[in-house]
Amino acid sequence: MYGGTAEPNGAAPDIISFGDVHFTWPGKNAFALAIERFALPARERVLLIGPSGSGKSTFLSLLCGILAPQAGRIEILGRELTRLGAAARDAFRAEHFGIIFQMFNLLPYGSVIDNVLLPLSFAPGRRKRATATGSAAEEAQRLLARLGLEEAHLHDRSAANLSVGQQQRVAAARALIGAPEIIVADEPTSALDRDRQDAFLDLLFAEVSAAGATLIMVSHDRSLAPRFDRVLRLAEIAKTTAAHLGAAA
Amino acid sequence: MIVLRLALKSLVNRWITALLTIVTIAASVVLLLGVEEVRTGARQSFADTISGTDLIVGARSGGLNLLLYSVFRIGNATNNVTWQSYKDIAARPEVAWIVPLSLGDSHHGFRVLGTSTDYFTHYKYRATHGLSFVAGGPFSDLFDAVIGAEVADKLGYKIGDPIVLQHGLGEVSFLEHDDKPFRVAGILERTGTPVDRTVHVSLEAITAIHVDWQSGARIPGQSVPAEEVRKMDLTPKDITAALVGLKSKLAAFRLQRAINEYRAEPLSAILPGAALQELWGLVGTAETALRIVSAMVVATALLGMLTMILSTLNERRREMAILRSVGARPRTVLGLLMAEAGVLTAVGVALGIMLLYAALFLARPYVDAAYGLHLPIAPLKPDAWATLGTIVLAGCIAGLLPALRAYRLSLADGMTVRT
Known part of the structure; x- marks a missing residue:
């Protein structure tokens, strides 16, 4: 999939680019979002600062292909997302994105391992990579161990029994399994206390680097800024016109 | 497939409501089939009472x-x-x-x-x-x-x-x-x-x-x-x-x-046969009424299932957002909910069949003694299977309603995980 763009020597090419993107939520009190230009090179770690109501959720939905803009062009990994149908976008997301939410990341009735393996059902390419050296379950266990969940007895436990910090690490393992190119994290540490935030980010950064992935993290917490290659304010990227802030925040 | 296994676990996780739904459907199936069994049993019993007399x-x-x-x-x-x-x-x-x-x-x-x-x-x-x-x-x-x-x-x-x-x-x-x-x-x-x-x-x-x-x-x-x-x-x-x-x-x-x-x-x-026909003509209306009532009981059971699935939908928006985020298509979400309704109905129907035979087995001596009604314990007739198939189909179709709602919600929610 990545092969569409040849990688020139030196500077990494842009793997994400938005051009004149316009999106309006359907309905009367339409919340609209416009992005004139936004581009990211590969392997960067980017922090997007955006308070609630800044169109964060809409932006991420566009980026991951859950929503399609009414106008404009979104290109990711050389593929023009805006030319794909909904099903193709879903398949593309499964293959190339790992997503970590703020909280409630896991299916509570599934085991830890089940939760980590979940994306592989939708992404044959990631499954292939994850099983390159062994079984998918082994790869999941390796990732969990790297993320500080080495106790094997945890892996068969129901995800609902884990602490919030543990849950976020399982979510990170799920995002990372099969090495997708882009990791999107939506305030993944806001439910954690300071010490745990740092520990979580250390682990996450190490794994993202090891996988050679691009990390896009959204947060309203500026204090995280020093750890990132680049810090952007969502308000600078996206112009929103909101009749009702709540509609898409 | 892991998604199906998780869907099943999700159902098991809600086992009390799921079980009640299954039992309700099973009871309605017992009623529906039971009425039919008693009806044919009664007819057979009457028709069998006299033969060889012209x-x-x-x-x-x-x-x-x-x-x-x-x-x-x-x-x-x-x-x-x-x-x-x-x-x-x-x-x-x-x-x-x-x-x-x-x-x-x-x-x-x-x-x-x-x-x-x-x-x-x-x-x-x-x-x-x-x-x-x-x-x-x-x-x-x-x-x-x-x-x-x-x-x-x-x-x-x-x-x-x-x-x-x-x-x-x-x-x-x-x-x-x-x-x-x-x-x-x-x-x-x-x-x-x-x-x-x-x-x-x-x-x-x-x-x-x-x-x-x-x-x-x-x-x-x-x-x-x-x-x-x-x-x-x-x-x-x-x-x-x-x-x-x-x-x-x-x-x-x-x-x-x-x-x-x-x-x-x-x-x-x-002619005994002709007189029996006259009798069936007479009781036919009552039989039809009974059948309508039992069909309505089945419909009520399916509505109960619908309510159960719809009521869990809100808490399951999170589950759907997660599935969507890992690449599940809205159609998959729709399919899972319909499958859930289908599985509940099918299990309910299967349980109903078992309960029916258990009830027939237990009630037979009593009914025989009290009413002279000989209830045959025989495999289900093609008609009954067709009825049961219709019920399962109706269950799946009933599941379409919450499924479509989930589909719309998951489209509207986008990447938001609602709690």
């Missing part, structure tokens, strides 16, 4: 009434058939055999049937089954009685026991034929027909116990002792009805017409 002759009345009182011991004859008419019919060339029936007395609530010994050879049920004796044999003496299996069971009679017949048909009668007691001469094998609930005596015995009676009461001051009676001419004056077997079934309509046009007295002859 015509039933009685005083002029409705065909159904004649069938009901002569064979099923339900209701009473409006009038009698004179002995002369009986002999005239018996003498007709088409007639192979004729069995007289005389009703009107009872014994502890069981009806007494005066007949000839031919009854035991010519009465047939369940197509070809004839009557046979568990003990003893047909009556040989004037005051001999042959009792049905249930009479013997309920009253604990054995061969040789004396019994006293009661005048009239009440369970408790103050008018007893106690001056002329009978002796149990034979006990019939169980047939699942009204024969089980009948005390059979000879036609002459019926005459004998009524010689000193008039208009339903004993003639005051006149009592003919049993020994005297034996010397009297006991040819009956009249009988209630007669079963007729023909040499050729083709003659049935001809003889029927002849009897219906009989000059000396107004008579009716009926």
Whole structure:
């Protein structure tokens, strides 16, 4: 999939680019979002600062292909997302994105391992990579161990029994399994206390680097800024016109 | 596939509501199939009660009434058939055999049937089954009685026991034929027909116990002792009805017409099958009503399932957002919810079938004893399978409603994980 763009020597090419993107939520009190230009090179770690109501959720939905803009062009990994149908976008997301939410990341009735393996059902390419050296379950266990969940007895436990910090690490393992190119994290540490935030980010950064992935993290917490290659304010990227802030925040 | 396994786990996670839903559907299926089983069982039972008899002759009345009182011991004859008419019919060339029936007395609530010994050879049920004796044999003496299996069971009679017949048909009668007691001469094998609930005596015995009676009461001051009676001419004056077997079934309509046009007295002859059809026509409306009610119970159960799934939808928006984020298509989410409804319905139907057979197995002896209804335990008929298939299909379609709602929610939620 990545092969569409040849990688020139030196500077990494842009793997994400938005051009004149316009999106309006359907309905009367339409919340609209416009992005004139936004581009990211590969392997960067980017922090997007955006308070609630800044169109964060809409932006991420566009980026991951859950929503399609009414106008404009979104290109990711050389593929023009805006030319794909909904099903193709879903398949593309499964293959190339790992997503970590703020909280409630896991299916509570599934085991830890089940939760980590979940994306592989939708992404044959990631499954292939994850099983390159062994079984998918082994790869999941390796990732969990790297993320500080080495106790094997945890892996068969129901995800609902884990602490919030543990849950976020399982979510990170799920995002990372099969090495997708882009990791999107939506305030993944806001439910954690300071010490745990740092520990979580250390682990996450190490794994993202090891996988050679691009990390896009959204947060309203500026204090995280020093750890990132680049810090952007969502308000600078996206112009929103909101009749009702709540509609898409 | 992991997604299906997780969907199943999600269902197991909500096992109490899921189980209740399944049980509700199962109960409705038991009702639906049970009504059908009882209906066909009742029809079969009725149809099996009399076979081999080509015509039933009685005083002029409705065909159904004649069938009901002569064979099923339900209701009473409006009038009698004179002995002369009986002999005239018996003498007709088409007639192979004729069995007289005389009703009107009872014994502890069981009806007494005066007949000839031919009854035991010519009465047939369940197509070809004839009557046979568990003990003893047909009556040989004037005051001999042959009792049905249930009479013997309920009253604990054995061969040789004396019994006293009661005048009239009440369970408790103050008018007893106690001056002329009978002796149990034979006990019939169980047939699942009204024969089980009948005390059979000879036609002459019926005459004998009524010689000193008039208009339903004993003639005051006149009592003919049993020994005297034996010397009297006991040819009956009249009988209630007669079963007729023909040499050729083709003659049935001809003889029927002849009897219906009989000059000396107004008579009716009926074909048992035709009269049964009349009965089905009569109860058909009630059957349809029952079926509609049970179909509505099934619909209610499916609505219950719908409510259950819809009520969990909000808390499951998170689950759907997660599935969407890992690349599940909205169609997958829709499919999962429909599959959930389908699985619940299918399990409910399967449980219903099991419960139905368990219920049939347990209730059969009781229903047989209490209503003489022989419920067959047989594999489900193609009709029943079609009905069950329709229910599962309806379940899936009912699941479409929450599924479509989930589909819309998951599209609208986008990447937001709602709590």
